[in-house]
Amino acid sequence: MAETAYWEAIRRAHDEEMARDKMVIAMGEDIGVAGGTYKATLGLYDKYGEDRVIDCPISENSYTGIGIGASMVGMRPIIEIMSINFALLALDTIVNAAAKIRYMSGGQLQCPIVMRTPGGTAHQLAAQHSARLARMFMSTSGLRVVTPRGPLDAYGMLKSAIRSNDPVIIIEHEQMYNLKEDIPEEEFFRSLEGAEVVREGTDITLIGYNYSVHLCLEAAKRLEADGISAEVVDLRALKPIDRETIRESVEKTHNVLVAEEDEAPVGVGSEIITGIIEDCFFALDSQPVRIHAADVPVPYNAKLEKAAIPHADDVYQGALKVLGKI
Amino acid sequence: MAETAYWEAIRRAHDEEMARDKMVIAMGEDIGVAGGTYKATLGLYDKYGEDRVIDCPISENSYTGIGIGASMVGMRPIIEIMSINFALLALDTIVNAAAKIRYMSGGQLQCPIVMRTPGGTAHQLAAQHSARLARMFMSTSGLRVVTPRGPLDAYGMLKSAIRSNDPVIIIEHEQMYNLKEDIPEEEFFRSLEGAEVVREGTDITLIGYNYSVHLCLEAAKRLEADGISAEVVDLRALKPIDRETIRESVEKTHNVLVAEEDEAPVGVGSEIITGIIEDCFFALDSQPVRIHAADVPVPYNAKLEKAAIPHADDVYQGALKVLGKI
Amino acid sequence: MKDADKKRLLREMIFFRRFEDRCFEAYMERKIGGFLHLYSGQEAVATGVLDMARTGQGEKNDYVITGYRDHIHAIKTGAPAREVMAELFGKETGSSKGRGGSMHIFDASQNFMGGYALVGQPFPLAAGLAMGAKHKGTDQIAICFLGDGANNQGTFHETLNMASVWNLPVLFVCENNGYAIGTHIDRSTAQPEQYKRVDTAYNIKSSQHDGMNIETVLKEAKKAIDYVRKEQKPYFIEFMTYRFRGHSMSDAKGYRTRDEELEWEQRDPIKNFSKNLIKEGLITEQDIKAMEKEIDDEIENDIIKFAEESPEPKVEELTRYVLDDNPDPRWVGPLQK
């Protein structure tokens, strides 16, 4: 085991896969000479050369499209979009091309690209740099969408994503790149499917993904102090969603809260709650609650920003509400 | 009253507003000389000239952006995107610019554009021409999203949208342009907010929007023959959603189904159901059900296509399921 | 060019014209659904360019990609015509197993990498195919056919820039037929001479030629393809052409004059090439008549028959091909602790 930061985990997965298979390449803005905004490709330009660690012009739509084209003939591009906000520029080629080519061609072709991008609010980056957008990808047939909550998944899911034959969107988070965790030194993979119970509990299920798992874990600690045993489920994958694990947990705790960082309405929270209603309506002892960001563009001012996005305390309060304690 | 087709209603709204205010212009591909793919601007090029009915090159992102820029200085552009599939190319300027400029500027500027576009499956147009995508717009703060179900709203909501100071996305439907209805000959407006009970009933609430309202109405007729009284609610606006009207209806019927044409997961259906869970969980006598398209890119073959999208019969069967009759 | 080649090319072009005519009929008979964009009038371009490309070698072929007006490009690249027709009929035996339809013909076995409905979307995909070929060290090139209208998309700019900076072996073939649906190029495009948009702006070699004359197309395409393959650099070639039919089936052609149409009909690539071959004494009017008869028989008795008689996809297979059918359990199996 070695203590590894989130960004180092991503870098390690790149490095191992590029060393193994020369069809694996990395593409993105400032990922080469500069080593990547979040250092995900640090040093790889020197190691693998400019044909495999490709600095791209500011042309998100087309370099993503070029990656997709290359993937159709066997390459395995890992495309970094510097911020999920810029991914909207590439949405046509992701949603209308990568996600549909296998289907439209009757299974003859595939687009095994990986697109990595940080989604989420950081500190006062304002409306055009604080998008979350998980919802836009998870609602597209033909994509896989995963949201590693820490270095273990950041490494293991990227490894799996590179080898998967489907287009995989990996949503990272600007506030997690320095998060550290002990991870095995030998190679391993983490499934691109399946939610995970990251904390067992009996009174209420708190469901999160990506950064919001950490809000749930923090809230769970506070709830414990109040004598409430919270189970925390990390969705891990937003497409497909592991409804089975959610159902099992809800049938155990009978109470549920979903924490998403995205602005409601229409997103992870509503989908999870609806899935629960469909799968285990009668197991519920209380009204499910979703915690989400305010329905506003994210403001610059720090206090407004804080008010716009969810925090551990919101999850904590929400859980008390579910349980009728406030 | 005059019998009017959906496309004629849109055309009439354009015409009246352009006659009234020279700041109102229309932009889009083939809308001028050719009169528009669905005839929404037929004859207006001759009447108002090429500076006000502007044929655009195939540059969705930038002509939408030009419309937005023009709207910031007082113009009122009505932008036609020929098919919602192409709107993904313009998503950056809509979501990152139009929706956020008022907020980012602290209320100094506004973007009173209207974007009209047909979303929905028609007949065998295949995966790249059958997107629905309501979900992508209704989840964006700073936008208004409306979905006229017939000529009355098509005319009245477009009139209101043009005069509204907010960016309004109007989602039409390729299968509705020839739908006819009697509408008043004198000028009128229809609100950009508010759901509408389009059929009263007592046993179950069927919720639809745009084309799916018609599926609900058809199902309601069949249910009536079975002795079941179905209320049909047309959402009309997807952003903001009128949760009050939904709540009232559900508190009356205690049973609910939502019909959306979009592929689940994550969309209108999940949002509506979650809203109901939040607003009137304890009024429910049964598990809410959502009817939606299959989670696949839309196939070309007619039978596969039929299997991929929802029909009135699915709504009918779904309602029976809600009521425990099957 | 050998005489036999001339006759073969004439036959091919006639076949392509009649194939599209038959599609028109089948559409009227409601055998074909969706949008249908026919290639009549432009045959010399795809026929000439692809005759000079590497085809007939399966996965060693050059990569070909285009828009929605794709039947002929697919067939000329190597897709069996009966499978293309079966696709239009929505059959399981179709090029794309009935999932794609007219706008989305694919034949991966021949490196025909698809028809796409989003105007401008193929530009970057094509550059990516070229990047793949180059990376693998084969000497394949990518050939990207696109219309004059498509060149106004941002992807044109972004892709040409990267193709040039990265020296990608991709040939951009602009089929300039003067219209994007009903909008004339002069009303949409600041520089209507497409080849002038790329040389200085992207440091990409480019040229413009008559696209109604198969011999010109062959000659110029050969030079361009050789350049791309040898120099491992992009090239942009523009062919001036015209579509004889409407943009798609619903098009009333109100945006262009009968005079203009007649002028271009004078330049019909098939009529003129026929005349030349007759003049050269290679073929007679009667030979051509016989050829046409033979083609019509083939279309009817083989191609249409195959399409008609083929089975439809099974509804139970609706969700097949959304994702990888058989993924490795390590990447999508149950989570290891």
Place this chain on the structure above:
Amino acid sequence: MKDADKKRLLREMIFFRRFEDRCFEAYMERKIGGFLHLYSGQEAVATGVLDMARTGQGEKNDYVITGYRDHIHAIKTGAPAREVMAELFGKETGSSKGRGGSMHIFDASQNFMGGYALVGQPFPLAAGLAMGAKHKGTDQIAICFLGDGANNQGTFHETLNMASVWNLPVLFVCENNGYAIGTHIDRSTAQPEQYKRVDTAYNIKSSQHDGMNIETVLKEAKKAIDYVRKEQKPYFIEFMTYRFRGHSMSDAKGYRTRDEELEWEQRDPIKNFSKNLIKEGLITEQDIKAMEKEIDDEIENDIIKFAEESPEPKVEELTRYVLDDNPDPRWVGPLQK
């Protein structure tokens, strides 16, 4: 140019440099958050161009729009410097009421139409502003500042084409500082001479000039602005310049050599203009020292003080400005039967 103007321009540029320096400090003191992109080194461009634009007339000003490196463009267009600083401090008195921050300065009263964080997004917005001006029949023009990196976005291509076809009065000002964050232009751009990307390709007049010399900028900008206003056509002007600081605060500048930096520092627009004015006998070293002192005092005692002392937005107003505050009830009121 009048002597008074020269002195005024020198003072302005010094002010702009010190303003940005003070922002740097305030960022280190954590008074400013988010991303902060400073303009040091490029002052001659915005100062020169906007000095020739129509400003100081409120809503009759020319429209100005740019990217995220926008403080100086805003101030020179007419936004009060204290409001810009208050914005950076996230205050209710800020240019954008604390909602926008450094990358999103707006001052509608001066037609400063905003700074945008999405690279390339302002191109079409600028053309739209120009369309609005033209439509209203005023003789305002739109001025769009953008970097060399932005020119690789599809919006550049799409917008320049439409601006040309529709004859929109928009001046595109390319501030070519050779880098997009850490990527040198030669590694991202097939035609690094930006002005050559537009003339033939879009039929737009263009030219390239020294952006480190305020007198050159003034002269060339005047010609370009006059052309755009009079001909009601777009123009593309490129200024060669350099940023003295990193791309943003987190930038270690590892991608460029100290030699290159020193070379450009020799061309510092403020130092050289100062030298010239001293040589011309218009000003002395001491005058400049005094000027700097005065500026620093103003920044500290007026601007920073204002920013510090201003109130923050009220949290209860979080959802204000998402939509129109007071829409007509006919469009958003209860449904009429």
